[in-house]
Structures are given as C-alpha cells and as structure tokens.
Amino acid sequence: MPLFHFGFSAMASVNELQIWADAETDARRCADAAIADVLRIEAKYSRYRDDSVVTRINREAGRAEVPIDAETAALLRYADQCYRLSGTVFDITSGALRRAWDFRRTPPRLPTGAELETAASAIGWCDVEWSEHAIRLPRPGMEIDFGGICKEYAADRMATLCIEHGLEHVLVNLGGDVRAAGPQQDGAPWRIGIRHPRRAGEVIATVELAGGALATSGDYERFFEIAGCRYCHLLNARTGWPVRYWQSVSVVAPLCVVAGSCSTIAMLLEAAGEAFLESQGVRYLAITEDGTLTGPFAHHR
Numbered sequence: 001m002p003l004f005h006f007g008f009s010a011m012a013s014v015n016e017l018q019i020w021a022d023a024e025t026d027a028r029r030c031a032d033a034a035i036a037d038v039l040r041i042e043a044k045y046s047r048y049r050d051d052s053v054v055t056r057i058n059r060e061a062g063r064a065e066v067p068i069d070a071e072t073a074a075l076l077r078y079a080d081q082c083y084r085l086s087g088t089v090f091d092i093t094s095g096a097l098r099r100a101w102d103f104r105r106t107p108p109r110l111p112t113g114a115e116l117e118t119a120a121s122a123i124g125w126c127d128v129e130w131s132e133h134a135i136r137l138p139r140p141g142m143e144i145d146f147g148g149i150c151k152e153y154a155a156d157r158m159a160t161l162c163i164e165h166g167l168e169h170v171l172v173n174l175g176g177d178v179r180a181a182g183p184q185q186d187g188a189p190w191r192i193g194i195r196h197p198r199r200a201g202e203v204i205a206t207v208e209l210a211g212g213a214l215a216t217s218g219d220y221e222r223f224f225e226i227a228g229c230r231y232c233h234l235l236n237a238r239t240g241w242p243v244r245y246w247q248s249v250s251v252v253a254p255l256c257v258v259a260g261s262c263s264t265i266a267m268l269l270e271a272a273g274e275a276f277l278e279s280q281g282v283r284y285l286a287i288t289e290d291g292t293l294t295g296p297f298a299h300h301r
Contacts, residue, residue: 001185006031010038011151013175017158020169020185030165034158038174041154045075045146047095054144062140065129073132075146075153082149082261083125086276089268090261091237093137095145096122100240103233108224110231116240123237152215152260155179159256171209172256176216179256183210194297197247197287205250205285205297213256217263218248234267245270247287250297251277258282 004027006017017034021027046052057066068076082090100111100119111119122141129136137143146153155174159181162170170181171190180190189210193203197220207214219232219242231242249266253259262282266273274294277284285297 003185004028004031006035008035008038010035011042011154011174013151015175016171016173017162018171018173019162019167021167026165026167030162030167030170033165034161034172037157037161038154041150041157044071045150047143047145047147054146057135057137058143061137061142065134065136067134068130070132072135073130075149076130076135078149078257078261079144079146080125082265085280086265086268088126089236089238090148090265091123091125092144092146092148093123093125093128093142094235094237095143095147096120096141097235097237097240101231101233101235101242103222103224103231105224108226108231110226111240120240148264149257149261151175152177152213152256155213155256174256177213177256177260178209178215179213180209180211194250194285195248198291204287204293207250207252207285207297209252212252212254213259214250214252215256215259215263216248216250217260217267219243219246219267220248234264236268243267243270245289246273247289247291249273249277249287250285252283252297 001020001022004019008015017031019027045054047054053072060066079092097119100115127138151174155172155177156179158172159179162181168182169185172179178192183189189208192207192214194205196202196204197218222233223230234243246267249263251259251263262280266277269276284295286295287293
C-alpha cells in the first residue's frame with residue numbers, strides 16, 4: 001500500500017495531506033473532497049471575504065441580528081467555552097485590537113493609550129447576543145473572528161472526511177496544525193517535528209502520533225521588535241497588549257480544535273498557562289521567554 005502526498009494552499013498556509021491507500025484513484029478522490037471542504041470553510045468564515053458569514057455578521061454590528069446555521073452555531077458554542085475556560089482572555093471579538101496594532105507597519109510603532117482604549121471599546125464577547133439560530137453584535141464597530149479555531153476545525157473536518165471515505169491512515173497538516181486519522185499503514189506512529197521558535201528551519205522536539213492532533217501557538221509568526229522587546233500578534237483581550245511569557249506552546253489532544261485552543265489559551269494566560277494545561281489533562285511542550293522547555297515533551301529532542 002503506497003503513501004500519497006497532496007499539497008495545497010488555503011487559509012494563508014502551505015498545507016499537506018498524506019494518505020495511505022491501495023490505489024491512487026481512492027486517495028485522489030478522498031483528497032479532492034477533503035481539500036474542497038477546507039476551501040469551503042475558508043470561504044464561509046474568512047473575515048477577508050465580502051460574502052462570508054463573518055463579514056455579514058460584522059457588517060450588521062450595532063444593527064440587526066444575522067441568521068446562522070448549525071455549523072456556525074457550533075463554532076460559537078466552542079468559542080464561548082474557550083472564553084469561559086480562559087477567564088475571558090480568549091475572546092473572538094478581540095480582533096478589534098488590530099485597529100491599534102499594525103504588525104506590517106515599517107517602521108513599527110506602539111499604539112497610543114487612546115488607540116487602545118478605542119479598540120477595547122469594541123471588545124466584549126459577554127455582550128454578544130446569540131442563540132442556535134442568530135447572532136447580533138450590539139455595538140457599532142464590534143466584530144467576531146474565528147481565526148483562533150477555524151483552521152484547526154478544518155483539519156479535524158479533513159480527517160473526518162477521509163475516515164468517511166474508508167481511509168484510516170491519514171495525516172493532515174494545515175500550516176503546522178496536525179491531525180492524524182490513525183497510525184501509518186504498518187501501525188507505526190507519525191513523527192511530527194515541533195518548530196524551534198527562534199531558529200528558522202530547526203526542530204526543537206518531536207512528537208509521535210498514532211491518532212489525535214498537535215497544534216502550536218507562538219510569538220514568531222507575526223511580530224515586531226522595538227528597543228529589544230518583542231511584540232507579537234497574540235493580544236490579551238483584557239489588557240490589549242501582546243503576550244510575552246512563552247515563546248511557544250504545543251499541545252497534543254484528541255482533536256485539533258482542542259489542541260489549538262488549549263495552546264492559544266496557555267499563551268494568553270502567560271504565567272498561569274501551564275496550570276491551565278495541567279487542568280485540561282493534555283500533553284504539551286511549552287517554551288518560556290528565556291528558552292527553557294517545560295512539559296511532558298520537554299525531553300523529546
């Protein structure tokens with residue numbers, strides 16, 4: 001039984017689907033369906049598309065409620081759970097802070113207190129009115145953003161579709177968010193490298209997956225430095241400021257959406273992040289600001 005590789009671009013990432021299958025036609029049929037679903041999810045929930053559900057909801061902020069379907073309601077339920085588990089630092093309305101923080105500006109600059117205050121006035125998941133059938137953002141300028149969970153949800157969907165196609169030796173990699181549907185064909189686990197947060201192209205640890213998921217959140221994707229201090233794109237919804245305690249947090253969990261949300265929440269909780277991960281019963285590798293490794297995978301070099 002050969003291993004087939006399918007590369008594709010989606011969700012601003014370079015992605016790969018690996019499938020063990022008896023025939024290339026079987027693998028190709030499964031891959032086409034799984035990739036199409038990722039593109040569907042991206043189109044439906046991207047804040048960059050004028051015709052997406054998210055854009056429609058955000059456009060009506062301060063005005064009318066917007067009808068939603070069961071899939072969107074499920075994502076909102078999960079976002080609400082993350083909000084509560086995180087003590088409110090994981091807030092899908094916190095994207096308003098992007099109006100104050102510009103990580104592409106050259107030269108970079110810190111936002112003023114007035115800019116942060118204006119952006120913060122549009123944050124508040126606890127104020128959003130939502131149900132299984134509709135959502136309303138109560139204040140003009142509010143917005144939601146599923147960026148913290150959507151890619152991981154898409155990885156889980158890909159794995160589910162492959163299983164539904166009868167293929168149970170599959171590895172999904174969506175820009176570093178990984179989901180395994182079963183082990184490799186011979187029963188061996190998939191070996192996944194965890195990126196070094198400071199050395200491009202280097203792996204700092206490896207994890208073996210015979211099923212389940214691995215996701216990483218870190219301070220190295222979008223950031224700028226001023227006076228030797230790094231300011232990353234992960235912003236605390238309560239303070240409006242970037243997190244600093246961890247360089248990265250990687251989590252293994254049964255589902256990619258769980259691994260991804262746990263890693264992000266741990267980053268946002270900073271010094272309290274490790275206690276949160278322990279409370280969730282997940283395996284993890286966390287790297288502190290000074291480069292110290294901690295967690296069950298700290299010695300899996």
